[in-house]
């Protein structure tokens with residue numbers, strides 16, 4: 001394969017009055033990504049998604065809209081936690097003190113595990129603690145502990161007790177617990193609706209072969225899948241050309257039917273010359289809170305806006321930048337609507353194979369290959385030449401590089417976020433070494 005030659009663009013010196021690009025940089029300071037997201041979350045603070053009641057069996061991974069209380073006691077009656085014989089402990093204790101060890105047939109009852117212990121008994125003797133005789137009397141071999149192996153009515157959960165808080169993401173165990181406590185229908189938050197609009201004359205829809213200078217839109221399916229993984233519903237709208245009026249029309253249309261709008265591409269600062277009209281259209285329809293944040297790749301052109309009271313995320317088109325920006329900025333918006341965390345990649349520690357150089361004051365989020373060595377994991381950066389396939393699937397992790405360069409010297413340990421589970425990572429890491 002021929003090697004691409006990449007000449008990194010010069011950093012913007014913000015001499016805006018002389019700039020031919022006529023961008024809006026001069027009007028907005030570059031916000032830190034945290035400050036930009038804080039502003040956006042503030043702008044949408046009043047926005048919530050409504051709730052819906054669904055069958056419990058369909059509620060896996062959904063988020064509870066209200067707290068839920070048990071419909072009845074668990075267990076509903078006092079019951080045996082083992083196979084054994086139920087006895088009245090006071091009675092056994094008195095007998096034991098007097099040296100009497102025989103229980104008459106009406107002084108005990110065989111109870112299999114889970115069965116109801118009649119009210120006159122309170123303790124379960126294990127088979128090893130007594131001997132049942134042919135005449136159906138029992139000989140005590142040991143004095144049991146009062147209440148042993150008995151689960152009292154309501155001791156697990158009492159009727160009316162809260163068993164799930166609002167804002168809890170339901171796991172298989174939650175479902176079992178809720179079902180156990182008599183719940184069959186549950187109020188959950190409606191999935192936030194995400195509309196995704198890809199913008200660009202050079203973009204082709206999936207299923208067609210791109211001509212020279214064209215690309216298949218692949219960012220939108222990535223963003224849709226990420227949104228779904230986070231518990232949202234996501235729809236990909238038809239591709240929009242680099243036309244201000246058509247972008248405006250698409251944004252207006254989509255804002256009517258979504259909670260969060262993601263637009264991809266056309267967020268550069270080239271406007272007329274390079275077909276970058278997205279920001280201009282957004283300015284007409286709402287407030288652009290941030291165009292450019294000190295984070296890379298992609299932050300230079302990242303857009304956070306608010307229109308019709310809804311958050312709009314403007315993602316840069318180049319796929320290596322789109323994936324990083326989406327991972328960083330989409331989950332917090334979905335979390336705002338769901339009221340719970342929805343994206344928590346597993347973190348591990350790795351040793352750096354070579355220096356990572358922090359980029360000035362900006363936060364840099366490179367993708368990494370991870371190798372398994374004799375003493376833990378080693379990480380190597382996916383560089384810009386290994387653009388698409390490497391960034392999308394060969395990379396195994398990403399990390400955040402910021403601040404003191406000493407922390408990122410060769411041999412230093414850093415935390416990375418895994419894109420796969422650790423067992424898959426082990427397999428992939430081994431395969432890389434075999435190649």
Ligand SMILES: Nc1nc2c(c(=O)[nH]1)N[C@H]1C(S)=C(S)[C@@H](COP(=O)(O)OP(=O)(O)OC[C@H]3O[C@@H](n4cnc5c(N)ncnc54)[C@H](O)[C@@H]3O)O[C@H]1N2
Nearest residue numbers: 198215216217218219264265266267268301316317318321
């Ligand atoms: N003169 C300058 N040009 C550029 C600069 C700069 O500082 N000065 N920054 C570059 C960087 S960095 C980025 S990031 C982009 C931001 O660009 P846009 O969001 O406006 O992206 P487009 O121009 O629309 O497309 C760029 C590239 O990405 C491909 N693309 C776009 N959308 C998709 C999609 N949905 N799926 C797959 N690929 C997509 C598109 O075909 C182009 O090849 O600006 C740079 N330029």
Ligand code: MOO
Nearest residue numbers: 297298299300321
């Ligand atoms: O560096 Mo651009 O900001 O590729 O995304």
